Amino acid sequence: MGRYIITVCCFKSISAREKAMIVNLEFIKAIVTAEEVLLLDPLCQEVIPFVEQLKQQLPHKNQLRIQETGHEKEARSSVGGQSVPVPEAAESLNSELPFEFQVLEIALEFVCMYLDSSVSDLEKNAYPVLDDLARDVSTKNLELVRSLKSNLTRLLARVQKVRDEIEHLLDDNEDMAQLYLTRKRMQNQQHEALLNGTVASNSFTTNLRRLNSNRSGSVVTSNHFDDHDVEDLEMLLEAYFMQLDGTRNKILSVREYIDDTEDYVNIQLDNQRNELIQLQLTLTIASFAIALETLIAGVFGMNIPCKLYVIDGIFGTVVGSTSTLSFLLFLLMLGYARWKKLLGT
Incomplete structure (x- = not known):
């Protein structure tokens, strides 16, 4: 048995x-x-x-x-x-x-x-x-x-x-x-x-x-x-x-x-990952444009004598110009990224 x-x-x-x-x-x-x-x-x-x-x-x-x-x-x-x-x-x-x-x-x-x-x-x-x-x-x-x-x-x-x-x-x-x-x-x-x-x-x-x-x-x-x-x-x-x-x-x-x-x-996860990458790229472009404006503001923030300091109303003009330049640079780089199909349409 x-x-x-x-x-x-x-x-x-x-x-x-x-x-x-x-x-x-x-x-x-x-x-x-x-x-x-x-x-x-x-x-x-x-x-x-x-x-x-x-x-x-x-x-x-x-x-x-x-x-x-x-x-x-x-x-x-x-x-x-x-x-x-x-x-x-x-x-x-x-x-x-x-x-x-x-x-x-x-x-x-x-x-x-x-x-x-x-x-x-x-x-x-x-x-x-x-x-x-x-x-x-x-x-x-x-x-x-x-x-x-x-x-x-x-x-x-x-x-x-x-x-x-x-x-x-x-x-x-x-x-x-x-x-x-x-x-x-x-x-x-x-x-x-x-x-x-x-x-x-x-x-x-x-x-x-x-x-x-x-x-x-x-x-x-x-x-x-x-x-x-x-x-x-x-x-x-x-x-x-x-x-x-x-x-x-x-x-x-x-x-x-x-x-x-x-x-x-x-x-689904790949799609979400791609969306995060696109968002990260967009934020990077925006950070670069803002960094340019910050650079200009930093230059004017130095205690160096300049004739522009004595002109009345020049502050608003400079701030508006640098902001517009930064925004145009942001749009330009964003359009380039879309043209290269780095961002979704």
């Missing part, structure tokens, strides 16, 4: 062993055989609904299977003069999924529902926060968006992990064939029965032994071809692969909306 739990934590999300299937999907960590399920932390709050679903569906399905096969005659295969009972699971293999795939289907359903619910909550919280950021670029809104992007990245990684695991299984028929635990158990039982039948038939004639050998070879050959029949599992995995792909597309859509909002905010 401990060895299997270590395997769950270290290897792929869905992997096959000799007589078990290891499932490590999000909060569901289980060892599935052809007859039973072993769960890690079954009392965990997130795992309890999964356990209840197993209790509701699996006994019901098994009961239906017994009712369907209970009125049928016992199927037997005659080999070497002895009857070999066909396992009960063989009669229902074509009518429904094997036990291990029923468990896998419920696990994938719960994981997909959980991830889809998480994405829905993310969408519900994301769009109002992004709209607030577009209206008001503040530290609070930027912090909310940063937290939102972190949650989105983690959620995308979780969805991508499960999706890639299913895609890997779909690309490898051998791995999918190894997950058919019920079929492998049936084949082992048939093989043991055939061996027993072969030993019992050693007292028969040579022709009968050859017939038994041919029949054994035909059964082994048919089992060999059955090993590559993974259509049921492939259809099951493809359905949940498409669902996970849709969930992943939702996350990518939210991330694209975040990127668009960030681009819009950056454009």
